[in-house]
Amino acid sequence: MSNLLDYLAWRGDLPLERDPFNSVDALLLSCLSYVDFADVAPGMGEGKITLEEASERFFTLHSPEELSQDKSFINFAPSMLKALADSDRFKDAYILNYVNDTDISREIQFSAIEVDTSDGATFISFRGTDDTIIGWKEDFNLSFMTVPAEDEAVAYLKKVTDGKNNIVRIGGHSKGGHLAVYSAALADDKLNSRIESIYNFDGPGFNRDATESENFRKIQGRIVKMIPESSIVGRLLFNATEPVIVRSNETGIMQHNPLSWQLEGKEFETRDFTDKISDLFDETMTKWLDEMSFEERKVFVDELFSVFEASGCENLSMLTKVGVKGTRAMIGRMKEIKNDSGEKVRTLMKMFFVNINVLKDSVVKERLEESPIKLGIAANISKKNGKQ
Numbered sequence: 569m570s571n572l573l574d575y576l577a578w579r580g581d582l583p584l585e586r587d588p589f590n591s592v593d594a595l596l597l598s599c600l601s602y603v604d605f606a607d608v609a610p611g612m613g614e615g616k617i618t619l620e621e622a623s624e625r626f627f628t629l630h631s632p633e634e635l636s637q638d639k640s641f642i643n644f645a646p647s648m649l650k651a652l653a654d655s656d657r658f659k660d661a662y663i664l665n666y667v668n669d670t671d672i673s674r675e676i677q678f679s680a681i682e683v684d685t686s687d688g689a690t691f692i693s694f695r696g697t698d699d700t701i702i703g704w705k706e707d708f709n710l711s712f713m714t715v716p717a718e719d720e721a722v723a724y725l726k727k728v729t730d731g732k733n734n735i736v737r738i739g740g741h742s743k744g745g746h747l748a749v750y751s752a753a754l755a756d757d758k759l760n761s762r763i764e765s766i767y768n769f770d771g772p773g774f775n776r777d778a779t780e781s782e783n784f785r786k787i788q789g790r791i792v793k794m795i796p797e798s799s800i801v802g803r804l805l806f807n808a809t810e811p812v813i814v815r816s817n818e819t820g821i822m823q824h825n826p827l828s829w830q831l832e833g834k835e836f837e838t839r840d841f842t843d844k845i846s847d848l849f850d851e852t853m854t855k856w857l858d859e860m861s862f863e864e865r866k867v868f869v870d871e872l873f874s875v876f877e878a879s880g881c882e883n884l885s886m887l888t889k890v891g892v893k894g895t896r897a898m899i900g901r902m903k904e905i906k907n908d909s910g911e912k913v914r915t916l917m918k919m920f921f922v923n924i925n926v927l928k929d930s931v932v933k934e935r936l937e938e939s940p941i942k943l944g945i946a947a948n949i950s951k952k953n954g955k956q
């Protein structure tokens with residue numbers, strides 16, 4: 569089996585003129601927005617440079633020692649930039665209109681870049697969240713509010729495509745995939761007619777009423793949604809299209825890392841079903857969201873992430889290795905939640921513990937059994953196994 573970097577090593581000598589743009593290319597360019605292009609890529613209206621030139625500039629500014637300090641799941645992005653720049657397929661593609669607007673006081677985290685490919689099309693890449701706890705909370709916030717990045721995405725798409733006539737492809741991973749669909753749905757009729765495809769790679773969906781609107785119906789047939797077997801973020805809220813399920817060589821929540829997605833040649837290796845914990849999470853969250861008001865959703869999300877924060881971990885990579893001390897702190901925080909969200913938080917956290925195999929720790933398992941909430945995870949999983 570192979571991954572995105574293997575794809576570029578084996579097929580990067582094939583220009584788009586010989587082998588047309590595909591969904592693997594779309595994921596590569598979607599992940600390109602994870603690169604910190606500060607002082608590398610031209611800003612809005614400041615010209616353009618090739619990916620080959622961008623790679624040279626980037627690695628002049630950033631040493632291997634510096635890059636090795638990044639412990640997040642998106643630390644593969646610089647390697648992906650270099651692989652793209654070294655390939656005949658993408659080295660002459662132009663990047664332009666880079667924006668990076670992060671302001672904690674305004675609660676905004678938005679970044680995007682345009683890629684002018686060699687086949688007469690442009691690809692708009694919206695940056696997703698990293699694997700920080702704060703980043704994941706932003707994904708969950710979409711269940712009860714319009715985040716500032718959504719408005720920024722609509723404005724960005726309009727500005728960079730205005731006055732042009734080329735084909736437009738839009739994509740992103742994680743929150744970036746959500747922004748790709750959102751911005752396309754709100755495009756005017758002239759721009760809409762130029763949009764060839766919209767790629768949402770394991771990004772959150774939308775509230776049910778949005779997916780039933782005319783704006784979403786007019787783009788539904790052009791949306792490509794892909795999620796890994798153990799998807800959590802990609803199954804949040806409701807989706808305008810049925811997702812393609814991709815095999816990953818990681819387990820649990822770490823399947824969110826796109827570098828773990830497996831390929832067969834130039835196609836993703838697909839699966840017929842998501843796994844049992846992902847299904848249970850989706851069914852549980854869907855039921856709850858239907859029952860909760862937006863204000864109740866806000867309280868629930870705040871309480872849920874207060875448990876993650878109690879662990880002392882900053883990102884998902886750390887959470888998958890959380891020790892007994894951190895887990896006990898999380899369990900203690902769960903027990904402190906006395907409002908209506910408490911039972912829901914404890915239920916989701918049990919799913920999370922199963923997902924990362926923390927239940928193998930006998931101390932953690934014992935503490936969880938002390939919880940007043942008895943979740944029949946094993947029974948639910950057995951039931952699903954019977955169905956499938």
